[in-house]
Amino acid sequence: MSMLDGFTHEPRIAYFSMEIALQNEIPTYSGGLGVLAGDTMRSATDLELPMVAVTLVSRAGYFCQTIDADGRQKETPMQWQPGDYATPLNAKIAVIIENRTVWVCAWLYILQGHMNGRQPIVLLDTNVAENSSEDRKITDTLYGGDSAYRLKQEIILGIGGVRLLQALGFEIRQYHMNEGHSALLGVELLRRFQYPNEDLRPGESPYDIPRVRELCCFTTHTPVDAGHDRFPYDLVNRLLSDFIDTATLKHLAGDESLNMTRLALNLSEHVNGVAKRHAEVSRKMFPGYRVKAVTNGVHPYTWSSPGFVKLYDQHLPGWCHEPELLVRADGCLPDNDVLEAHQRAKILLIDKIRTLTGVSFDSQLPTLGFARRMTAYKRPDLLFSDIERLKSIARNQPFQIVLAGKAHPHDQGGKQLIEMLHRHARELSGVIGMVFLPGYDMDIARLMVAGVDVWLNTPLRPMEASGTSGMKAAFNGVPNLSVLDGWWLEGCIEGVTGWAVGDSMESENGNDAAALYNKLEQVVLPLYQNQAAWVKVMKGAICKNASFFNSHRMMRRYTTEAYIR
Numbered sequence: 001m002s003m004l005d006g007f008t009h010e011p012r013i014a015y016f017s018m019e020i021a022l023q024n025e026i027p028t029y030s031g032g033l034g035v036l037a038g039d040t041m042r043s044a045t046d047l048e049l050p051m052v053a054v055t056l057v058s059r060a061g062y063f064c065q066t067i068d069a070d071g072r073q074k075e076t077p078m079q080w081q082p083g084d085y086a087t088p089l090n091a092k093i094a095v096i097i098e099n100r101t102v103w104v105c106a107w108l109y110i111l112q113g114h115m116n117g118r119q120p121i122v123l124l125d126t127n128v129a130e131n132s133s134e135d136r137k138i139t140d141t142l143y144g145g146d147s148a149y150r151l152k153q154e155i156i157l158g159i160g161g162v163r164l165l166q167a168l169g170f171e172i173r174q175y176h177m178n179e180g181h182s183a184l185l186g187v188e189l190l191r192r193f194q195y196p197n198e199d200l201r202p203g204e205s206p207y208d209i210p211r212v213r214e215l216c217c218f219t220t221h222t223p224v225d226a227g228h229d230r231f232p233y234d235l236v237n238r239l240l241s242d243f244i245d246t247a248t249l250k251h252l253a254g255d256e257s258l259n260m261t262r263l264a265l266n267l268s269e270h271v272n273g274v275a276k277r278h279a280e281v282s283r284k285m286f287p288g289y290r291v292k293a294v295t296n297g298v299h300p301y302t303w304s305s306p307g308f309v310k311l312y313d314q315h316l317p318g319w320c321h322e323p324e325l326l327v328r329a330d331g332c333l334p335d336n337d338v339l340e341a342h343q344r345a346k347i348l349l350i351d352k353i354r355t356l357t358g359v360s361f362d363s364q365l366p367t368l369g370f371a372r373r374m375t376a377y378k379r380p381d382l383l384f385s386d387i388e389r390l391k392s393i394a395r396n397q398p399f400q401i402v403l404a405g406k407a408h409p410h411d412q413g414g415k416q417l418i419e420m421l422h423r424h425a426r427e428l429s430g431v432i433g434m435v436f437l438p439g440y441d442m443d444i445a446r447l448m449v450a451g452v453d454v455w456l457n458t459p460l461r462p463m464e465a466s467g468t469s470g471m472k473a474a475f476n477g478v479p480n481l482s483v484l485d486g487w488w489l490e491g492c493i494e495g496v497t498g499w500a501v502g503d504s505m506e507s508e509n510g511n512d513a514a515a516l517y518n519k520l521e522q523v524v525l526p527l528y529q530n531q532a533a534w535v536k537v538m539k540g541a542i543c544k545n546a547s548f549f550n551s552h553r554m555m556r557r558y559t560t561e562a563y564i565r
Helices: 032-046 147-167 184-192 209-215 233-239 246-253 260-266 276-285 306-315 323-332 335-357 387-396 412-428 442-451 469-474 509-528 531-546 551-563
Strands: 012-017 051-056 064-067 073-076 093-097 100-112 118-125 172-178 216-219 270-273 367-371 400-404 433-437 454-457 480-483 498-501
Touching: 012 032, 012 147, 032 051, 032 100, 032 118, 032 172, 032 551, 051 147, 093 147, 100 147, 118 147, 147 184, 147 233, 172 184, 172 209, 172 551, 184 209, 184 216, 184 246, 184 260, 209 216, 216 260, 216 551, 233 246, 246 260, 270 276, 270 551, 306 335, 323 531, 323 551, 335 433, 335 442, 335 531, 367 442, 387 412, 387 509, 400 442, 412 433, 442 469, 454 469, 469 480, 469 531, 480 509, 498 509, 498 531, 509 531
Parallel strands: 012 051, 012 172, 051 118, 172 216, 216 270, 367 400, 367 454, 400 433, 454 480, 480 498
Antiparallel strands: 064 073, 093 100, 100 118
């Protein structure tokens, strides 16, 4: 009996993503994109949707982050052994890179849902004996190396992934590209679906582009131009010589360089952004394309703390399968039970803070949380724009701050932000307790989104495509204090689910900082002292945000709008 028995008997949706967060101990993710992909598959498992995910094995992970005494980030490989968690598959395919054969094998990870569902995750691996030492490393490091290394990875993911699914006996009814990294899967499908030469007229394309579009859907995740992968054609021609004619590729992916997002747009029937504002921004970035909006969500069970899981199970049974039942939270959950569940989560976070940093936080003080990829447009430094103003607020209304996040190894600005945050912690010492937790991962994220009292997000508008950390906070009754961008434009009901920082116009640092300080000093911190009023906002976050911004709702929409057409 094959280990794939039960997975290949019906057509499936193939979900391609460069990174997928399967579990904390498997470092096949770097941040939000991978965590979203993991939540996507967890909800597909709960809803028993016929899917199969394809990603890279990333044996060396993204990186393990340590912080030295001066706040400098240090990176080391985060090695893991696929054999500890996955099973080798009895299939091997080849792709041609730089005119040589590169062999690709795969591992099968079975995603087990907490509601008895199962989903196959295929992890592509070039570390096989037939390959050269250089090629054996192609699938090692997530987002590592230079542009040639990245393009090789995207060849393995897109072209190799399609071939391997076929070799394993999967029948695919739809291909879903999670971001443009896997767009070459569309080119592989073009090679598969060609018109007979005798049917072609002079100048006509041999490729059945409409048929490929029918098979593909695409989710774009970034409104930041630099976030879209582009490869020069001399590199493409060197690595992918004679794979598909250059004229066709330039027609689909752009004349100047191979733009993976444009390639995905041109080869997909359904295209969506990850929030309403992001879809609008994407339509402006890529005029002429129909970009719909399917706002992101997070997996209900994964991101609810044990105390809230117990509370929801008791008062709103069935919430795991129908998280929309949480809309009744304001009338069904006893105030004291909500406060108690949160306090238990807060104690767990405080224990973790002490373990990682040696700093003791006060469980009675309001705690602000901020955690995401450390990069300039996310503005982790906005809260510290005016240190004296911040100190003045804290002297009258004490609070504490916990931060976390990794900077990409090549993002020097992001690394400098981490150093700056550590300097600010020293400047605030004695007035505001502040820590930066090293090694940000899913486990730390779970503790933070549940254990802080207020979730902070301060990106430059309109650069936040969606953001999902604040949605996770909502499942734990933690309100957001955030800039109106991404999902928060849809989720913010002022004073009900949390609070807005500034308005929805494009960002200006000075105005946003002043708005943040004013809201914190005049609204948020005073309200925290009124327990009855505060728990009302906590319940508002649950019933208005968690009930909607979940991956079950997201996957039901993908199913009806993208997969079944």
